Structures are given as structure tokens and as C-alpha cells.
Amino acid sequence: MGYNNSMKEKAIVFDFDGPLVGSGQDKAVHILFSAFVACWDTCFRKFLHPENLEMDLDRMIKGLVNYPGAPRFQQLSAIVSCIVRDVPEAFRDPAELGIDENFQTEYQRLKERYNHFYSSLNQAAAKLYWKPLEGVKQVIEELAEDYDLYVASGIIQEILEKDFEHHGFDKKMFSGVFGSNPEGDIDKAKILERIKGKGYRDVLFIGDSKKDFEYARKAGVKFYRVKEKKDYKKLMKDIKNGLPDQDEVYEFTDQELSRIKDRVLFLMKIYVSGKKPSFHEITTYINTGNL
Ligand SMILES: [Mg+2]
Known part of the structure; x- marks a missing residue:
């Protein structure tokens, strides 16, 4: 029971470039x-x-x-x-x-x-210029109370971990930080599938591109586009009615x-x-x- 007991019912997965560290356009x-x-x-x-x-x-x-x-x-x-x-x-x-x-x-x-x-x-x-999105660490703290949090990124694992630390994110808030491998055969869809496979009732992927949306659909999880601070404001409102899902995603x-x-x-x-x-x-x- 131990492991499942500590697991929350729902998980939220962040893409790294974009939703956590903003690079605008x-x-x-x-x-x-x-x-x-x-x-x-x-x-x-x-x-x-x-x-x-x-x-x-x-x-x-x-x-x-x-x-x-x-x-x-x-x-x-x-x-x-x-x-x-x-x-x-x-x-x-x-x-x-x-x-x-x-x-x-x-x-x-x-x-x-x-x-x-x-x-x-x-x-x-x-x-x-590329910095954590303003207010994102607060968002992470709030969401961590109700959801298991993960990172799924196309960046190679080793570099991802360095970037994660460099930008001052707190590993304790996350259940896993997952990147790609040098061979390039682990993509975000695979990571999302693995997370979903842990047995969550609902999983949401927060990404910033059309491609991210496709990864989410491939893995059978929900999707929400976050590119800037105001998108998190909207997410925090929407999420009160359950994990939101967007169907129309523009680049x-x-x-x-x-x-x-x-x-x-x-x-x-x-x-x-x-x-x-x-x-x-x-x-x-x-x-x-x-x-
Ligand atoms: Mg991205």
C-alpha cells in the first residue's frame, strides 16, 4: 500500500521550455x-x-x-x-x-x-533573457498540494537536471523530472504514457506548442497551453472545475x-x-x- 498511499489521484506534467522557463517567441x-x-x-x-x-x-x-x-x-x-x-x-x-x-x-x-x-x-x-515565468514557482507550490507534479521535456536528461537546478526549481515539489536521451528515442509522449501508467485517474500536460498537444493526445492525457504568465492565471481559474482540456491548439x-x-x-x-x-x-x- 505504501507507495500508492502517497500517490495523489491526479497528476500535472509540465513541459520545461516554455511553461516553466519562458523564451517568448x-x-x-x-x-x-x-x-x-x-x-x-x-x-x-x-x-x-x-x-x-x-x-x-x-x-x-x-x-x-x-x-x-x-x-x-x-x-x-x-x-x-x-x-x-x-x-x-x-x-x-x-x-x-x-x-x-x-x-x-x-x-x-x-x-x-x-x-x-x-x-x-x-x-x-x-x-x-530566458528566465522562469513570473509567478510559476508559486503556481507549482499551490498545485503540489492537490496533484503529483512532473516534468516531461525533450531536453536530454542530464542537461534538463542542470537547467532545472540552475533556474532554482525545487525538486521536492516534483514526483519526477524526465527528459530525453542522447539516442532521441524517448519523446514526451513516451514519458507521458509512463506517468499515466502509474495509475492516475487523470493526467494533464501543460505545454506550449502544437507538437506538445499531439504528444498529449498520443499518450491519452489532457492538454493546456501555457506560454506566458497570464495563461497560468487562467489555468488556476479553470482548474477549480477539474483538470481542463484544450482541443484547439495554435502554434x-x-x-x-x-x-x-x-x-x-x-x-x-x-x-x-x-x-x-x-x-x-x-x-x-x-x-x-x-x-
Ligand atoms: Mg516547450
């Missing part, structure tokens, strides 16, 4: 701008329209919204496909783009440029998308003009509007 801006930089700095510049960057960006956004939360090179390929042929579909082999062989070899360089630029931007932003609101577009377009214009702001300067611009 930074990642979307990073993806789009890094993809642009990678094209601009390689032969793929040929497919861009410096005289009409807004058109390029509108195309790239179609690729981004088609692959929310997908692995980085899959997202990149969808965006490059938008730039080259205005088709928002990912590809496995650049030959699918119908471009000549030189470009196919050059695509490897584009990938490397993207990888470095995107990782560096994320690192700079994480250090300077970005129109307002979010227009802010993403403004930021990326500005950065694209700067880059095309030949200026090379540092990663620190770029993340500061994205988060404060000043460059």
Missing part, C-alpha cells in the same frame, strides 16, 4: 533569422530577394509554421524549400529541390552555418506572428546592409527592441 525568431543568414552566407543567396525581403520572409514563415517543434534540420529544410521553390515542405535530400549539384554540396555548408548561428543565438538568449497567435515578423525583417535588413551584430546584440534587440 525567441526561438521562432532565431530559426527564421538563422535560416536567412545561412542562405545569405552561401550560394543560396541567389534565391533571396534583397529588394523584397518581406516576400522572402513571408515564404519562410510558411515553412516554420508547418513544422512546429520539429527537429532543427527538418525545420531548416522546410524553410529552405520555401526560399528555393516556395513549397513549405521538408526534404530529406537537397536533390529534391531540383537544383544543380553544386547547390546540393553547398547545402552541407548551409546546414553547418545554420547550426552554429542558431545554437549561438540560443545560448546568448538563454544566458541573458502562434496573430499577434505573436506579427511580432516575430517585425523582429526578423529588421534583422534581415541589418544583415543585408553588411552589418554583423554580435549574438549578444541580436538577442538584446529581440528582447528589448533596441540595437
